[in-house]
Amino acid sequence: MEMSALDLIRKSHYGYYFIILAAALAALIHVICKPMLDGGNSQLEINPIVMAFLIYFICGIFFTPLVKKSPIVSKFTRKDVIFMALIGIAEVSALITYFYGISTSTAVNASIFSNSEIIFSLVIAMMVFKERLRIKECIPFSMIIIGMMIIPIGNDLYQNDLSLGSLVTGDLLIIFSGLLYAVDITLCKYIGERFDVRKTVQITSFICATITIAIIVLFQIPMDVKLVQLPSILIMSIIGTGMSTLFFLMGLKLIGAVRTVLLYSTMSMFGILFSGLILSEAITSVDIFSTMLVFAGIFLLRNKLAGTEEKMVETEINNKTNTSYVILSKKIRLLPGMTKTIPNTSTRERNAVLPNCEIG
Numbered sequence: 001m002e003m004s005a006l007d008l009i010r011k012s013h014y015g016y017y018f019i020i021l022a023a024a025l026a027a028l029i030h031v032i033c034k035p036m037l038d039g040g041n042s043q044l045e046i047n048p049i050v051m052a053f054l055i056y057f058i059c060g061i062f063f064t065p066l067v068k069k070s071p072i073v074s075k076f077t078r079k080d081v082i083f084m085a086l087i088g089i090a091e092v093s094a095l096i097t098y099f100y101g102i103s104t105s106t107a108v109n110a111s112i113f114s115n116s117e118i119i120f121s122l123v124i125a126m127m128v129f130k131e132r133l134r135i136k137e138c139i140p141f142s143m144i145i146i147g148m149m150i151i152p153i154g155n156d157l158y159q160n161d162l163s164l165g166s167l168v169t170g171d172l173l174i175i176f177s178g179l180l181y182a183v184d185i186t187l188c189k190y191i192g193e194r195f196d197v198r199k200t201v202q203i204t205s206f207i208c209a210t211i212t213i214a215i216i217v218l219f220q221i222p223m224d225v226k227l228v229q230l231p232s233i234l235i236m237s238i239i240g241t242g243m244s245t246l247f248f249l250m251g252l253k254l255i256g257a258v259r260t261v262l263l264y265s266t267m268s269m270f271g272i273l274f275s276g277l278i279l280s281e282a283i284t285s286v287d288i289f290s291t292m293l294v295f296a297g298i299f300l301l302r303n304k305l306a307g308t309e310e311k312m313v314e315t316e317i318n319n320k321t322n323t324s325y326v327i328l329s330k331k332i333r334l335l336p337g338m339t340k341t342i343p344n345t346s347t348r349e350r351n352a353v354l355p356n357c358e359i360g
Contacts, residue, residue, distance in 0.1 A: 015254025019263040022247035027270035029240040030102065030110045031278050032232050037103035046229055047221055048099035052092065053212035054225070058237035060205035066198045066246075080194065087187045088207035094180035096212075101173030104166040108281050111271025112152050112290050113171070115298065116178030118261070119144055121185050122304065128186070133304070140300035147293030149175060155286050197249060258302050265298045 036044045036051065102110045119141075126132065133141055156168045191200050216223065225233075252260045268291050275281040 012254045015251040016259070016263060018247040018251030019255065019260055020266065022244045022251060023264050023267040024270045025239050025244040025247065026241075027111065027114075027267045027274055029236050030107045030114070030271045031274040032236050032240065033099065034102055034107045034110075034275075034279060036229065036232060037099055044226075044229060044232070046225065048096055048103065049212055049215055049221055050223055050225065051099065051233065052095045053209055053216060054233050055095070055237045055241065056092075056205045056209040056212060058234065059241050060202050060209060062238050062242040063198055063202035063205065067196075067202050080191065083187055083190050084200075084204055084207055087184055087191065087204050088211050090180055090184040090187060091204065092208050092211045092215075094177045094184060095208075097173050097180060098177035101170045101177060103170065105170030105174055106167070106281055107275035107279055108272050108283060108287050109152050109156070109171055110174050111268045111275060112148060112287065112294070113174045113178060114268050114271060115144070115265050115294055116148055116175050117181040117185065118265070118298070119148070120179045120182030124182055124186050137301055137304050140297040143297030144294050144301070147290045147297065151286060151290045151293070155284075201245060262299060262302055265295055268294065 033051070036046050037048060038045075098110075153168060153171050156165075156171060157163075160167060188200070191204075215221070248260075248264065251263075255263075272283055272287060272291060276283045
């Protein structure tokens with residue numbers, strides 16, 4: 001059943017709410033995991049690898065009933081299994097690195113660094129497509145790097161008398177986890193072209209759970225999980241990861257990649273706000289300035305980050321269809337630079353670049 005252009009515009013307004021809600025829910029992870037990893041509370045403290053296993057396993061269970069309702073897009077081949085295994089390794093490495101990083105860093109800094117994977121994904125995409133930043137794009141790119149890395153780390157070095165203490169080490173680990181997530185996103189591009197995103201998330205979650213449980217068995221890490229820890233783990237798994245993923249993809253389908261990149265980057269703002277309200281962490285003027293500098297850089301670089309997806313959405317509205325083509329991003333996040341408008345091509349060719357994730 002076709003929808004009028006006015007109906008599509010009205011419906012797209014829900015996309016803004018979905019993305020903002022997804023950003024807010026994802027920001028909860030920074031705040032909830034921090035007390036469980038810093039060792040300040042023995043009742044809440046849990047091994048980062050054990051917590052990663054529980055999050056992946058619960059997330060996989062969460063997506064299982066959703067997968068039953070989704071269409072089968074393609075059958076798995078040996079190459080698909082290899083890609084999913086690589087995605088699992090990258091994803092597990094990223095999350096465990098992040099957990100070890102935030103254990104010595106702060107939730108505020110983790111929130112500021114949360115957009116690092118967007119930049120790393122852009123860099124990887126530029127390397128793959130052999131693209132270069134234009135002169136006018138260098139300034140906003142520099143703004144993001146300065147606000148997201150140089151200012152926070154420089155401030156921590158200054159506070160620690162230029163010594164590489166545990167706080168700075170935690171910051172570097174979180175940034176490195178962003179690089180690993182960017183690799184994860186790049187690998188997800190291939191899988192996103194062939195399979196329904198809900199099935200992909202379910203399978204990769206169980207693969208990640210398998211990898212983490214193998215690490216636990218190999219290194220004989222005790223599965224010491226207390227009852228008081230379960231509510232926080234369930235919130236991170238179902239709300240912070242599962243529901244955030246669904247809202248993200250539903251919003252992406254309605255408003256396109258450009259607006260999604262801008263709105264989802266507000267996750268850092270939500271993270272800083274929650275860190276102050278829930279954890280009572282100090283929010284300084286330096287933190288606020290860094291966040292605003294990053295957001296301004298993302299706004300100015302929005303077309304480079306999200307490609308030209310917005311033009312495709314406008315074309316679809318003019319054609320009075322309710323189909324939008326999106327890029328799979330696993331955490332779930334966009335793969336900047338990979339969305340391309342391809343004029344005068346068939347629907348099949350266009351789907352190869354912008355697959356329909358069949359969400360909603």
